[in-house]
Amino acid sequence: MRALAAELYAGSELMGWPLLALVLFIAVFAAAAVRVVRRGRSAFDEVARLPLEDDRHER
Amino acid sequence: METRTLTYNDRISRQFVWASVGWGLAAMLVGAVAALQLAFPQGNLASWLSFGRLRPLHTNAAIFAFVGNMIFAGIYYSTQRLVKARLASDKLGSIHFWGWQAIILSALITLPLGFTQGKEYAELEWPVDIAIAAVWVIFAINFFWTLARRNEKHLYVAIWFYIATIVTVAVLHIVNSLAIPVDALKSYSIFGGAQDALVQWWYGHNAVAFFLTTPVLGIMYYFLPKAADRPVYSYRLSIIHFWALIFVYIWAGPHHLLNTALPDWAQTLGMIFSIMLWAPSWGGMLNGLLTLRGAWDKVRQDPVLKMFVAGVTFYGMATFEGPLLSIKSVSSLAHYTDWIVGHVHAGALGWNGFMAAGMFYWMVPRLYGTRLYSRSAANAHFYLGTLGILLYVVAMWVSGVTQGLMWKAQNPSGGLMYPSFVETLLAILPMYWVRLTGGTLYLAGMALMAWNLWKTARSGKAVDGQAEVVILPRTPQPPWAKLLFQPAPLFVVFLVGMVLAAGFLDAIGTTGLILLAALIAVLGGSILSLTRKDGEPGWHHMLEGRPLLFTVLSVIAVLIGGIAEIVPTIVMQKNDERTATTHPYRPLELEGRDVYIREGCYTCHSQMIRPSIAEAQRYGEPSTMAESLWDHPFQWGSKRTGPDLARVGGKYPSSWHYYHLLDPRSTSPGSNMPPYAFLETRKVDGTRTRGKVAAMQRVGVPYADAEVAGATLDASAQATEITADLKAAGIEVDPESEMVAVIAYLQSLGKKARPQVATQVTTTGGAR
Numbered sequence: 169m170r171a172l173a174a175e176l177y178a179g180s181e182l183m184g185w186p187l188l189a190l191v192l193f194i195a196v197f198a199a200a201a202v203r204v205v206r207r208g209r210s211a212f213d214e215v216a217r218l219p220l221e222d223d224r225h226e227r
Numbered sequence: 228m229e230t231r232t233l234t235y236n237d238r239i240s241r242q243f244v245w246a247s248v249g250w251g252l253a254a255m256l257v258g259a260v261a262a263l264q265l266a267f268p269q270g271n272l273a274s275w276l277s278f279g280r281l282r283p284l285h286t287n288a289a290i291f292a293f294v295g296n297m298i299f300a301g302i303y304y305s306t307q308r309l310v311k312a313r314l315a316s317d318k319l320g321s322i323h324f325w326g327w328q329a330i331i332l333s334a335l336i337t338l339p340l341g342f343t344q345g346k347e348y349a350e351l352e353w354p355v356d357i358a359i360a361a362v363w364v365i366f367a368i369n370f371f372w373t374l375a376r377r378n379e380k381h382l383y384v385a386i387w388f389y390i391a392t393i394v395t396v397a398v399l400h401i402v403n404s405l406a407i408p409v410d411a412l413k414s415y416s417i418f419g420g421a422q423d424a425l426v427q428w429w430y431g432h433n434a435v436a437f438f439l440t441t442p443v444l445g446i447m448y449y450f451l452p453k454a455a456d457r458p459v460y461s462y463r464l465s466i467i468h469f470w471a472l473i474f475v476y477i478w479a480g481p482h483h484l485l486n487t488a489l490p491d492w493a494q495t496l497g498m499i500f501s502i503m504l505w506a507p508s509w510g511g512m513l514n515g516l517l518t519l520r521g522a523w524d525k526v527r528q529d530p531v532l533k534m535f536v537a538g539v540t541f542y543g544m545a546t547f548e549g550p551l552l553s554i555k556s557v558s559s560l561a562h563y564t565d566w567i568v569g570h571v572h573a574g575a576l577g578w579n580g581f582m583a584a585g586m587f588y589w590m591v592p593r594l595y596g597t598r599l600y601s602r603s604a605a606n607a608h609f610y611l612g613t614l615g616i617l618l619y620v621v622a623m624w625v626s627g628v629t630q631g632l633m634w635k636a637q638n639p640s641g642g643l644m645y646p647s648f649v650e651t652l653l654a655i656l657p658m659y660w661v662r663l664t665g666g667t668l669y670l671a672g673m674a675l676m677a678w679n680l681w682k683t684a685r686s687g688k689a690v691d692g693q694a695e696v697v698i699l700p701r702t703p704q705p706p707w708a709k710l711l712f713q714p715a716p717l718f719v720v721f722l723v724g725m726v727l728a729a730g731f732l733d734a735i736g737t738t739g740l741i742l743l744a745a746l747i748a749v750l751g752g753s754i755l756s757l758t759r760k761d762g763e764p765g766w767h768h769m770l771e772g773r774p775l776l777f778t779v780l781s782v783i784a785v786l787i788g789g790i791a792e793i794v795p796t797i798v799m800q801k802n803d804e805r806t807a808t809t810h811p812y813r814p815l816e817l818e819g820r821d822v823y824i825r826e827g828c829y830t831c832h833s834q835m836i837r838p839s840i841a842e843a844q845r846y847g848e849p850s851t852m853a854e855s856l857w858d859h860p861f862q863w864g865s866k867r868t869g870p871d872l873a874r875v876g877g878k879y880p881s882s883w884h885y886y887h888l889l890d891p892r893s894t895s896p897g898s899n900m901p902p903y904a905f906l907e908t909r910k911v912d913g914t915r916t917r918g919k920v921a922a923m924q925r926v927g928v929p930y931a932d933a934e935v936a937g938a939t940l941d942a943s944a945q946a947t948e949i950t951a952d953l954k955a956a957g958i959e960v961d962p963e964s965e966m967v968a969v970i971a972y973l974q975s976l977g978k979k980a981r982p983q984v985a986t987q988v989t990t991t992g993g994a995r
Contacts, residue, residue, distance in 0.1 A: 212462035
């Protein structure tokens, strides 16, 4: 672990910040992925059909 | 329920369609001329028509004129219909259209005349940069205003892609264009050296991402379902790949700088995120192709679907090839070769070009209340274009791999097997003719499309779409406090606090705490989602109905990558500047460098010797960051049609450079470099020299005030030295000529660096 960290920070002391960014991304991505999978496909049927709706409404 | 008849503003879409078709033909014609010049250097007919001046015109026209006008056409058409509201302001739309065309016209005039900032895909000088920002703001205001007036609660995924495009392009353009003006049409980038390299390719790659990809993905998500008459395959996949794409893409810029003097950590970040980018990109591709499940018979009949399917397939191909090229070992073969050119054009011609064609073939009949004039011409366009792309790309693959291998090849005694650069050029010359053929076929297909669309418009009448829409009652939105103090955002704040607390620990403690935070992030995110009550609107669901908040979060997502990569280089650059022993350019060398940039020499010559044995044997010691510290803008280059010049200083006598610039083939038989005889008669404007040195001083180059004051005298003195040197070789030349300035610059390259004691040059990886 010590060797890994030493190698990571050998490039720059600031390497913690890209790691922070990655953590934030993983958090948001994981939450979004779980949420969409949980909602089920049919929950999005209405919004998925939006491009096709304007044909019904268009004169 | 109140209903109303809306009439959409389709005039603006019609305007942008025709602008795209017209400029697209122009961009591709310039591209064909440039391709001819590479195969046949006698095609460089005049200074303003030489390859180095035309290449930036071609790239700017293709990206901003052809694709730019196309995306605006698609965005205006689809947004009004998806949000069920007419464009908020016709006047702002008109300013956007005419402003954009004026910008393109200014590029058409200034770039061939040599007014350039010398940064790829951002060559336009500072007044035009300001105009771009102004027009973009007008576009953004009109777009978001239209969203605010919408009668559709949900923001369809295409709108998300448009939002990401608008905000990110603004950030990229503004940051990368930061420069100090010298005069009305000349400026120097505030960034220099490795920092400029990183900013440039953070911009450059994300110009690809957020100008050439995200808006066209949005267009795909609207027009492909329309043409196929079926909804997108998986809306859930579109949500996931959207967020992944806009976050990951931003980090990919350093993959343009692999095996250069850019610090290792930045190269590795760029490589890893570029490889990860494969996943969300193919998410988009699969979503598009699988939308056509069960409708493949329609593809056989319909040229629109043919174009979309081929476009999406080329997108998939390019977004597999890109991550592949981002692997350091692959890049060590491919970088600076035609393989990169092939990759670019697979995306530009295949993805952008065919998506544009499909969209136009679908839209134009509807914009004119008629049918497409000729289905068979559209099908012919498809086959011509596909054949053209295949010839182009395969030729570039062969040429790229051939040249890359020849550069590396060693003979049994350990020396270079092909020591002459021109040998490697002559080996690939037949491929340049094949590329020209492919590009010309593609252009022919585009011309056929232009004719077909014009005949279609002539057979109908301009018509604006109308729709009966239900006016949404203005329901109160969840208050900000409720939105912000939800479990999800509070959880994120907790995580951020955890990680900031790590700043008080040592390196190992920081790493451990960050990994712990990552674990909590995954577990906590899952728990939050699983414990939400059924029927209760999710946080993301609330977010989707609030475009402003959505926009802010998109901006944060894209800023993270930029800040994470650029801020450390600012810190490092400051350290380098404090300890630098590299001398800035002398005033005459600076003038010569400006001629080098004006003529677009960087489009064919790199100045970055990579740390490998073959490169060191061919060009000299690998380049360090210190050597380009004062280069505003950096000149590392991205293509070697000619040899690297990082250590050309002192390699040849000044007389060699004189004859080489007059007629490259006199010193290098077989070279395809344009002749620059006019440099002998054009004079350097000595009245501007002092102002240029002063501007460099303002961007941080350590010229002493006395050096600024004495710039003109020093330039004159150095010119006298060089002309004396040339006279000894029997050459009479005006000391005030641009020829002398360029020779001064070339003779300085690789000689002014004195490496810092702390800098380690290794044969693997970058300098740090």
